[in-house]
Amino acid sequence: MNKFRLDNKIALVTGGSKGIGFGIATALAEAGADLVLVARDKKTLDEAREMLSATGRRVWIHSFDMSGSEKISDLFAEIANDTGGVDILVNNAGGTRRGPAETLTAEDWQFVINLNMTATFTLCQAFARERIKNGKSGKIINIASLMSETVREDNAPYAASKGGIRQLTKALAVDWAKHAINVNAIGPGFIQTDLTKPLWKDDSFNKWVTWKTPWARWGKPEDLGNAAVYLAAPASDFVTGHILYVDGGLLSTFGPSSW
Numbered sequence: 001m002n003k004f005r006l007d008n009k010i011a012l013v014t015g016g017s018k019g020i021g022f023g024i025a026t027a028l029a030e031a032g033a034d035l036v037l038v039a040r041d042k043k044t045l046d047e048a049r050e051m052l053s054a055t056g057r058r059v060w061i062h063s064f065d066m067s068g069s070e071k072i073s074d075l076f077a078e079i080a081n082d083t084g085g086v087d088i089l090v091n092n093a094g095g096t097r098r099g100p101a102e103t104l105t106a107e108d109w110q111f112v113i114n115l116n117m118t119a120t121f122t123l124c125q126a127f128a129r130e131r132i133k134n135g136k137s138g139k140i141i142n143i144a145s146l147m148s149e150t151v152r153e154d155n156a157p158y159a160a161s162k163g164g165i166r167q168l169t170k171a172l173a174v175d176w177a178k179h180a181i182n183v184n185a186i187g188p189g190f191i192q193t194d195l196t197k198p199l200w201k202d203d204s205f206n207k208w209v210t211w212k213t214p215w216a217r218w219g220k221p222e223d224l225g226n227a228a229v230y231l232a233a234p235a236s237d238f239v240t241g242h243i244l245y246v247d248g249g250l251l252s253t254f255g256p257s258s259w
């Protein structure tokens with residue numbers, strides 16, 4: 001199982017302080033990677049570092065808002081300098097502004113595109129430039145969504161941004177294969193986190209998710225962590241440009257034949 005180990009690797013996880021990002025960070029640490037976590041809230045970052053340090057791994061934290069792209073390259077340069085180089089990049093920080101499309105503002109649109117897409121591209125670029133300059137391989141994992149393939153109402157900027165992540169993942173995979181940089185994405189199904197709390201606390205929505213999902217449950221952050229270890233490890237060296245949906249089978253079905 002050595003091909004699934006990440007010893008002596010350093011992984012940068014944006015939004016790694018809670019939810020899916022924390023689930024991914026935990027699994028990467030258990031597989032042997034040291035971690036750099038980026039999120040806004042310092043207290044949550046401190047708590048995450050304390051929990052992850054229990055695995056025996058080194059953990060750096062950076063309090064930083066990923067929704068403004070100007071300083072992202074500087075942040076990456078600082079992280080690369082502090083750690084000696086990042087081997088694995090997980091672009092997980094994301095968010096949304098919901099509402100009927102005709103009511104959204106230009107600022108709503110720009111916020112979601114900046115955070116979910118532009119920040120991802122900018123960080124991928126900073127990572128790849130550093131790897132190429134130093135002649136080193138690398139692994140990028142972007143976080144897509146079921147909305148990379150299909151949509152729900154009142155979430156147009158999010159759907160556009162996650163559809164964009166699917167195509168960006170493929171484009172970067174093709175550009176950077178010659179530099180041995182793998183670029184893949186994970187598409188989570190419905191996962192219980194703070195982001196989706198209003199949904200899983202809503203009785204009728206909760207019933208709809210368990211009805212619609214062949215595995216009849218919500219996903220957990222650790223479900224994503226296991227997939228991330230595979231995409232970060234040598235085991236997946238020939239896998240690139242792939243979107244791995246971790247959704248309990250949801251995307252494959254119209255739903256059960258009765259309700």
Ligand SMILES: NC(=O)c1ccc[n+]([C@@H]2O[C@H](COP(=O)([O-])OP(=O)(O)OC[C@H]3O[C@@H](n4cnc5c(N)ncnc54)[C@H](OP(=O)(O)O)[C@@H]3O)[C@@H](O)[C@H]2O)c1
Nearest residue numbers: 015017018019020039040041065066093094191193194195
């Ligand atoms: N949960 C789901 O069912 C689901 C399904 C499909 C896709 N996803 C995607 O998975 C990713 C994580 O979602 P989640 O459910 O784990 O959300 P979450 O529980 O709300 O966690 C989001 C993480 O990102 C950080 N973050 C948010 N905005 C940020 C910003 N502007 N700058 C830096 N860090 C920021 C948060 O920390 P701070 O708030 O302290 O910054 C936190 O660490 C997102 O890309 C989301 O679109 C989630």
